[in-house]
Amino acid sequence: xxxxxxxxxxxxxxxxxxxxxxxxxxxxxxxxxxxxxxxxxxxxxxxxxxxxxxxxxxxxxxxxxxxxxxxxxxxxxxxxxxxxxxxxxxxxxxxxxxxxxxxxxxxxxxxxxxxxxxxxxxxxxxxxxxxxxxxxxxxxxxxxxxxxxxxxxxxxxxxxxxxxxxxxxxxxxxxxxxxxxxxxxxxxxxxxxxxxxxxxxxxxxxxxxxxxxxxxxxxxxxxxxxxxxxxxxxxxxxxxxxxxxxxxxxxxxxxxxxxxxxxxxxxxxxxxxxxxxxxxxxxxxxxxxxxxxxxxxxxxxxxxxxxxxxxxxxxxxxxxxxxxxxxxxxxxxxxxxxxxxxxxxxxxxxxxx
Numbered sequence: 355x356x357x358x359x360x361x362x363x364x365x366x367x368x369x370x371x372x373x374x375x376x377x378x379x380x381x382x383x384x385x386x387x388x389x390x391x392x393x394x395x396x397x398x399x400x401x402x403x404x405x406x407x408x409x410x411x412x413x414x415x416x417x418x419x420x421x422x423x424x425x426x427x428x429x430x431x432x433x434x435x436x437x438x439x440x441x442x443x444x445x446x447x448x449x450x451x452x453x454x455x456x457x458x459x460x461x462x463x464x465x466x467x468x469x470x471x472x473x474x475x476x477x478x479x480x481x482x483x484x485x486x487x488x489x490x491x492x493x494x495x496x497x498x499x500x501x502x503x504x505x506x507x508x509x510x511x512x513x514x515x516x517x518x519x520x521x522x523x524x525x526x527x528x529x530x531x532x533x534x535x536x537x538x539x540x541x542x543x544x545x546x547x548x549x550x551x552x553x554x555x556x557x558x559x560x561x562x563x564x565x566x567x568x569x570x571x572x573x574x575x576x577x578x579x580x581x582x583x584x585x586x587x588x589x590x591x592x593x594x595x596x597x598x599x600x601x602x603x604x605x606x607x608x609x610x611x612x613x614x615x616x617x618x619x620x621x622x623x624x625x626x627x628x629x630x631x632x633x634x635x636x637x638x639x640x641x642x643x644x645x646x647x648x649x650x651x652x653x654x655x656x657x658x659x660x661x662x663x664x665x666x667x668x669x670x671x672x673x674x675x676x677x678x679x680x681x682x683x684x685x686x687x688x689x690x691x692x693x694x695x696x697x698x699x700x701x702x703x704x705x706x707x
Contacts, residue, residue, distance in 0.1 A: 405674050408442045412668035415464035416447040417457060418475040424608045425631055428654035428705030436658040443665055454481050461485045465492055471664035475499040483508050497664045512684050513660050515652040517553045519689040521560025523650040524628045527691055528601040529568035540600035543592050544575035545613060547605045557605050578609045585612030599625040607633035607649055608707045617645055634704030637697050651690045655703050
């Protein structure tokens with residue numbers, strides 16, 4: 355690498371190679387300071403430090419869809435709340451919209467303002483790919499939140515949840531419990547979000563793969579469009595079609611409000627249910643000890659992390675727990691399983707459906 359290399363605002367090298375991005379990993383393998391001395395310890399010190407201390411003032415633009423869904427509403431709230439924690443951040447959100455052209459125009463307005471970084475949750479990654487690339491070409495690092503752009507040159511860092519991992523987590527909870535109860539040939543019902551979406555297909559694949567390790571398969575599945583009303587209708591239909599159910603996985607806690615209403619209306623309690631996303635509503639249901647026993651996370655707190663990442667990149671900092679000096683190019687958040695045993699730890703992070 356040439357000595358003349360320098361970092362631009364996107365965290366890329368000018369006059370040299372691109373700084374390597376990679377998966378998240380621990381910076382060291384020991385909590386003993388003596389064990390961390392030497393070359394590795396020097397790298398940790400150089401890359402680390404207290405990143406929350408005020409630094410160079412930066413402007414972070416933010417664009418997301420309109421909040422017609424509890425999860426989306428929480429995305430915007432988390433981003434704003436996180437930005438307010440920093441005295442060195444000027445947070446500039448644009449009007450949320452579900453119109454593709456309006457979101458493109460809103461992002462272009464942030465580019466014209468020459469923000470230092472841009473956190474962008476696109477309505478559609480493919481359709482907003484070009485305007486994100488325009489921001490990157492203008493030297494503005496784009497933190498791509500959740501719905502990924504197809505062109506990696508259109509974002510500096512992607513951060514989002516693990517859809518496949520959600521299915522795996524739900525499958526292991528259901529499979530493990532049924533196996534421990536020695537249930538043979540269980541009736542397992544799956545209520546998806548929107549069946550045609552890749553994210554839904556990934557969730558279903560993870561669920562099927564995990565169940566397969568226990569020798570189980572999904573008996574019936576139907577999509578509920580991520581709405582309370584459709585969740586209620588689909589659950590009612592499935593309950594009528596199956597007089598006995600052993601377990602049910604619902605992909606989305608927002609639509610789960612309708613699913614639970616249908617279950618209560620039908621007076622069914624012979625099965626247990628797992629939700630998806632980690633809403634506060636679902637967590638309260640879990641605490642109450644009803645049919646909903648668990649939910650697997652796809653948390654909107656990723657927006658808070660996206661703001662933190664945007665600030666670090668704009669200030670030329672890395673992640674303090676990593677040896678590398680730059681923020682990774684891709685960060686996939688783990689899907690965690692929330693049960694009655696740990697629900698109190700997660701309630702503060704829940705969103706209202």
